[in-house]
Amino acid sequence: MDNASANNSALGYLKRHLRSWKDLLCDGDYLQLRCCAHVLNLIVNEGIKEMKDSFEAIRSAVRYIRSSPSHSLRFKTWAEAEKINTKSLVCLDVSTRWNSTYLMLEAAMKFQKVFERMHDEDDDCISYFSSSTSSSRREASSFARREHDGTRCDQDNFSGPVIDDWNNAQIFIKFLKVFYDITLKFSSSLSILANECFHQIARVQKMLQRNITNNANSFLREMSTSMQVKYDKYWDQAENMNPLLFVAVILDPRYKLAYVNHMFDLLYVDAKVSLIMKERVKDCLYRSFNEYSAGVSIDSGTASTSTAGATSLPSFDDDDGGGGEEDPGYKWLESMKQRTSTDPQTELDRYIATDPRDEIPSAAEFDILL
Template sequence: MSTTDDGESNPSRNELEHEGSSGPLLPSPTTQSCEESDFVKKRGEYKKRSKAWDHFHVKHVNGVRHAICKYCEKDIAADPKSHGTTPLNTHVAKCPLNPKNKHTGQATLCLGETETLEGEVKGALISWKFDAETIRKSIAYMVIVDELPFKHVEGRGFQYMMRTVCPSFRIPSRWTISRDCYQLYLDEKIKLKHLLKNNSGRICLTTDSWTSIQRINYMCLTAHFIDNDWKLNKKILNFCPIASHKGTEVGKAIEKCLLEWGVDDILTFTVDNASSNDVAISYLQGKLQNWEKAVLGGKWTHVRCVTHIVNLIVNDGIKKLGDSVDCIRAAVRYVRQSPSRLKKFKECVEIEKIESKRLLCLDVSTRWNSTYLMLDTAQRFERAFERFEEQDPYMLQELENLPTKSDWTKARFLVIFLENFYQLTVTVSSSKYVTSNNFFTDISHINGILIEMTASDNEELSSMARSMKEKYDKYWGKIEKMNMLIFISSMLDPRTKVEYLEFVVCQMYGESDGTTIAGLAKDAMFELFNEYKMLNPPASNSVSHASSLSSESQRSKTTFYGHG
């Protein structure tokens, strides 16, 4: 019942429909069914708000709603009471047939850095595209090269940096990175095995062993070889603990490593002068002969380390001036022991107006090159040390002997004298270029320096030079103790050739012995040439071709000796 503005009452719709009926007014069955159908209609036409539905068709199976992918037609349960839209979004992002997931191959140009053969880093325009697998490998490479802990990837700073640089990259855990590092090692090992197997030249090995502070014996084995592209390679094959430093144990450890890598084309083993290494090399020579891979029966397989011999020679000389070196070493150590002392020393340097950007460095008594660097730096600050002694009254009380004028004078002579040996050590220790062709030149240079210093007017330097010359003659004074490959590599150098060898050996060993040594070196080179000729026969089997090669070789040998 409704009321009009005039106050009259008008019957409602239901009252008109049921006019004349008795009892209360109730909704008819028709009216109830209409209301229920309207409710169902509303639920069925409820608008789907998730964008994932744009990629799916809806299908009802046994009263359960399913979503069918428009691209790959994959069936995914999507009942609103039991499932959300997360599975749908995940599938859309990974669906292989989704056009938006296909990479167009378009890379991004960016300014990167490239390293030249000379080691210089230059900018270059490169293309880049996101690759999660490559990023993970680069992180494993970073952990290995920079010697970082695996948990570095879980640090807040690293994760913040990665989120800033590449937000779409999922940072792996420390356990994943540890597996990536090991997998990177296995991949690189396979590559190196392939390189060693297909390498056309022979391999020269260098090994050394030592004992750690935990009293564990370790050995390192390094391979040097020239690949098919004529590039010098230096690869560490093994770094492992060994039972002891006995020669047999070292030899067996090297043999096991060679078998693991499948390497048998060995030319030389370079070791220091420990007696145990002589036993190890003898053991390995026998194994190479059993493998039928020894050149000339392993006659020149054993090469003594040049830098180690130089270290022994110089250490004998430094002992002659031990008191002066000890005084300067103690003064340097006293200044470096305290930050306040070092600060006061720098003030003395400024007052004395010493223009040197070097800093005082400590040395290791067993490494003469570090002693050379310590003396070379300290002698530049002689005036600063004198002023520091005046300003620090405790220095005289703590040190027994302070450096005197005589000590500084001896240090200067020693620095000048040792500079040649230091430069020689740096040159021979290089690994980015071949050094064997310079060994003989360096050895002869040392001999000339020692002879010159032996005749010096300074009695102390002369005595030191004589002591060093005795040690020199122990290793390089006789031809029987030298490896012929040292002479052969010098003769093959186009800058020196045979004439230089003959001239130098005559200067070193005298005219008679020098001529004999030069002849032995020539015979050794042709013996090595014939060995390689037998190991690598020519491809053609024709008799005429072989005879022509033989006659040409004989003519070359005759010419070689004639011009020698």
């Protein structure tokens, strides 16, 4: 997934071979669907780079706490002295997994006062971070070297957390919480997700655009700008998005096609791109419907023929004393049958034309499979 061109080449090779089986929906044009959770991971990791120093400072402090049982015990004692009521302590992240970094920062923020007290009262802490004998400790660097105003000293390549680091972490946790919740939705294995993915992708895009244009915080603005570049690579252009993601939303009776078209107008500043997306999604919707309909018609043709006699309406003869007039109810049913057969609208057209408001159940009652 990191290398989009390589991924496209692999899918192209696979489609060429699968087409020979003559069993691909829409000739395999919609075979490739990128993992939304993985794309989101790439987007967030791009933003994390902008705050690497602050994260590394907090990570080094957490690593010190977890480096020995005595450090952990002292840390717990100071937490009790600061009246911090929590059963869990700090956790160390896996640097390649941003969601674990989020959990590390969220846990560490609760103990900011304890980390500051540790710097003032723990001699082992100062010697640990000042030591240059261990490569791992050289990476962690020193708690002791800091400026009084809470900013990082220029001579420190790595240092323990200062006030700016905690402020950055607090902003970032609030920002990252949205991505963490969306990742949990994308990764769920106990619920239907296809009709929810587009809502979350649109949510990410609107949040990034708002931060870039309206946010006064420079860190958050720079981070959102970096993330927007990665977002655009995978989700901004029509050719990069599998239209089945939108078809799934259209088949949710609460939204249908009007909602998807509305969101395209909101998300894409360029009206031409919005129009291309609308046409591409509608084309995918009708192509898929037509192929499925053709398959159903072939499968059900024999059964319909065999049961036609049993389900046909009764005829009326002249000898019933009615002067040769057919039953009016029968005539109406026949006219309706004839009109339905010549009606250019398909079942899909009628579904789209129905007002979604007529079908909206409460959120607690809604089940996409029912």
